[in-house]
Amino acid sequence: MPIVQISLVQGRTPERKEQLIKKVTDAIVEALQIPKERVHIVLNEVTKENIGRGGVPLSKLDS
Amino acid sequence: MPIVQISLVQGRTPERKEQLIKKVTDAIVEALQIPKERVHIVLNEVTKENIGRGGVPLSKLDS
Amino acid sequence: MPIVQISLVQGRTPERKEQLIKKVTDAIVEALQIPKERVHIVLNEVTKENIGRGGVPLSKLDS
Amino acid sequence: MPIVQISLVQGRTPERKEQLIKKVTDAIVEALQIPKERVHIVLNEVTKENIGRGGVPLSKLDS
Amino acid sequence: MPIVQISLVQGRTPERKEQLIKKVTDAIVEALQIPKERVHIVLNEVTKENIGRGGVPLSKLDS
Amino acid sequence: MPIVQISLVQGRTPERKEQLIKKVTDAIVEALQIPKERVHIVLNEVTKENIGRGGVPLSKLDS
Numbered sequence: 001m002p003i004v005q006i007s008l009v010q011g012r013t014p015e016r017k018e019q020l021i022k023k024v025t026d027a028i029v030e031a032l033q034i035p036k037e038r039v040h041i042v043l044n045e046v047t048k049e050n051i052g053r054g055g056v057p058l059s060k061l062d063s
Numbered sequence: 064m065p066i067v068q069i070s071l072v073q074g075r076t077p078e079r080k081e082q083l084i085k086k087v088t089d090a091i092v093e094a095l096q097i098p099k100e101r102v103h104i105v106l107n108e109v110t111k112e113n114i115g116r117g118g119v120p121l122s123k124l125d126s
Numbered sequence: 127m128p129i130v131q132i133s134l135v136q137g138r139t140p141e142r143k144e145q146l147i148k149k150v151t152d153a154i155v156e157a158l159q160i161p162k163e164r165v166h167i168v169l170n171e172v173t174k175e176n177i178g179r180g181g182v183p184l185s186k187l188d189s
Numbered sequence: 190m191p192i193v194q195i196s197l198v199q200g201r202t203p204e205r206k207e208q209l210i211k212k213v214t215d216a217i218v219e220a221l222q223i224p225k226e227r228v229h230i231v232l233n234e235v236t237k238e239n240i241g242r243g244g245v246p247l248s249k250l251d252s
Numbered sequence: 253m254p255i256v257q258i259s260l261v262q263g264r265t266p267e268r269k270e271q272l273i274k275k276v277t278d279a280i281v282e283a284l285q286i287p288k289e290r291v292h293i294v295l296n297e298v299t300k301e302n303i304g305r306g307g308v309p310l311s312k313l314d315s
Numbered sequence: 316m317p318i319v320q321i322s323l324v325q326g327r328t329p330e331r332k333e334q335l336i337k338k339v340t341d342a343i344v345e346a347l348q349i350p351k352e353r354v355h356i357v358l359n360e361v362t363k364e365n366i367g368r369g370g371v372p373l374s375k376l377d378s
Contacts, residue, residue: 001366001373002323003255003292004241005196007068007105009316012347014238018249020346021241027338029244031331032323040255040292041241042196044107044233049077051316052084052104055092058316060081064177064184065134066318066355070194070231071158072127079157086153094146095138103318103355107233112203114127115210115230118218121127123207129192129229130304131259133320133357140301144312147304155307166192166229167304168259170296170359175329178336178356181344186333190261190303190310197254201284209283216275220268221260240253247253257322266364270375273367281370293367294322296359 002028003040009058010045017043065091066103072121073108080106128154129166135184136171143169191217192229198247199234206232254280255292261310262297269295317343318355324373325360332358 004024012020025039048058067087075083088102111121130150138146151165174184193213201209214228237247256276264272277291300310319339327335340354363373 001292001361001368002321003294004322005320006343007316007318008347014246014248016346017238018246020343021246022244023342023346024339025241025244027342028321028335031335031338032327037243039241039243040253042233042235042255043239043241044105044235045239046105046107046316049080050106050108052088052102052106053316054100054102055085055088057077057081057084059077064172064179064355065132066357067133068131069154070127070129075158083154083157086157087150090149090153091132091146094142094149095134103316105318107231109127109231109233112206113232113234115214115228115232116127117226117228118211118214120203120207120210122203127229129231140309140311143301144309147309148307151304151307163306165304165306166190168192168296168298169302169304170298170357171302172357172359175332176358176360178340178354178358180352180354181337181340183329183333183336185329190259190298190305192259194257195254195280196256197284205283209280212279212283213276216279217258217272220272220275221264235253242253266372266374269364270372273372274370277367277370289369291367291369294359294361295365295367296361297365 001038002032004028005042005044007044007046009051010047064101065095068105068107070107070109072114073110127164128158131168131170133170133172135177136173190227191221194231194233196233196235198240199236253290254284257294257296259296259298261303262299316353317347320357320359322359322361324366325362
């Protein structure tokens, strides 16, 4: 603990996701004053078709 | 908020998932009396192999 | 399945939450054409202090 | 209910995942004294690139 | 990893929940052949009012 | 999107949680290059009794 789940739109590069994991871990370590080994993160990549905002899939909102 | 996550068996058509997002959003708007822009939905499609019911994967229950 | 988790701001009445469960279930039944007994919903009530939007807790945004 | 979600590293065989579903269901039935039909499990398989531990993706930790 | 979340009806004793954590961990260790220190479990206790089955809160189904 | 859920041990002060929300949001904005208004965070505070590590509740590990 803490355990972090981040749902985000699919398609970021491995480098970008690595940055995300690094920066979010650092933020938690700083805010909660805990060793970074205790921070677990799971990225949940979701297609735009499977995300709804205001009743409409993101795949439709962007087009 | 609200944030809705729906885990469902993989394989519905995009049209069916679009209907799901639309109807669930409308239901929440009506029940909670909030603007529909505030409703976020994430669909989590799962293979039958990865769903267990009564100790058995759905992929085995259907065959 | 499907399994639905809805995170919402704490404090709705039992009647309002009962309506939410009923209407969301009906919406899923209609969209996916499945028996309503298969729809499982979990409401996750969250205090405004524990919800962040744009980097700020909802408890601060409303005041 | 209960509803169980297990996030695990992607790549186990179907047989291994079937064993996981069976054994976890049995464990819950024994601990909570409930009929096994009430236990729902969802496996969430995640790539090593999408799992962070101590600020680093598992895909980097293993290499 | 693995990370396990179990949503269950509120109200089990601490002893019962301790048994649940122990038995589910053992089941995962046996099925996946991993060291038990790697198994993280979070119990999510939910009131019957906040659980829906077939469109009705559990608090109504039991009475 | 993105939607972030952070499960953490119950009992941080409101100020600490506000810092957590702020810093994690900033980290995501920087890593993904998105407007901060799009970042939604939900904190899930869990008692030590309801967290298992290595088969034992945290409430037992600390004593």
